[in-house]
Amino acid sequence: MKPSLIVHGGAWNIPDETVDACKSGCHRALAAGWSILAHGGSALDAIEAATMVLEDDSVFDAGYGSHLTLDGHVECDAIVMNGATLRAGAAATLHRVKNPIQLARKILENCPHMMLVAEGAERFAKQHGMKLCKPEELVSKAEREAWMKCKSDKHAAEHHRGHEQGTVGAVALDANGCLFAATSTGGTCCKLPGRVGDSPLIGCGCYADSEAGGVSCTGYGEAIMKVVLAKSTVDLLRGPVTCLDTRPNISCGASTADLAAREAIHLFAKRTHATGGLILLDRHGNPGFAFNTARMAYGFVAPDGSFLTAV
DSSP: OOOOOEEEEEEEEOHHHHHHHHHHHHHHHHHHHHHHHTTTTTOOOHHHHHHHHTTTTSSSSTTOOOOOOSSBOEEEEEEEEEETEEEEEEEEESSSOOOOOHHHHHHHHHOOSSSSEEHHHHHHHTTTTTOOOOOOGOOOHHHHHHHHHHHHHHHHHHHTTTTTTEEEEEEEOOOTTOEEEEEEOOTTOOOOOTTSSSSTTTTTTTTEEETTTTEEEEOHHHHHHHTHHHHHHHTTTTTTOOOOOOOSSSOOOOOHHHHHHHHHHHHHHHHOOOEEEEEEEEEOOEEEEEEEESSEEEEEOOOTTEEEEEO
């Protein structure tokens, strides 16, 4: 089977001055993941590598540079899911984990449970060889400044909460037909401490089923949870899709993968009146994406092996 890879860096009102950085980040994530897949490596290794690149880039809301909570701390969430077994590994409200996707993988492979949170998750990380960082090492200058503005201006806090999005994710299919999906986030700006959004929840921010496809979502988490967006999208891949959204330039073509992505976002917006986006691979590795925000950062590997990125 021919490998396939798609990544995203969030769907939101990405400003012009950030476009190049977002495209560059997605390109580097593709390079990291594809260097594994192109040499016969596993989809799990590929999405971990790709997601780590995005987590380490402060332009995105994951890992270093994540949005801060109302009390000024980073709390990260992440998930990875195996399409063959339907098993997931997820972690939430992490303060001291530089790459949350690494911990999600360790939970997937080494834990009897599928989600750990907060202190228990970080204890598990340490027990399984991960070095914990200082909480302040995850805070970027830009996010500290944004937090200070929100603290001094209640209206600014209300504007930022739920609107600035930079959640990241990846979906990969390897040469052996193994399908994995991943999502990682720092959550919304000025969120309440302890808030967990859609990203680490199986079926909401991420889902993979080798019989249909894999999805990673981004957007307003509370709305995404209402419709279990990732699972709903995968279910659309199981049969013929009729897309009711006829707006141009929202997706990359007219394949079943594209139509499923477009229809999922159309139904999501119709039911919740919220904004978001998603990427997917169907079970054959065909990519699809859709969003109803002003922009979304994304990239995928074309059939000829070239990297296509856009914002």
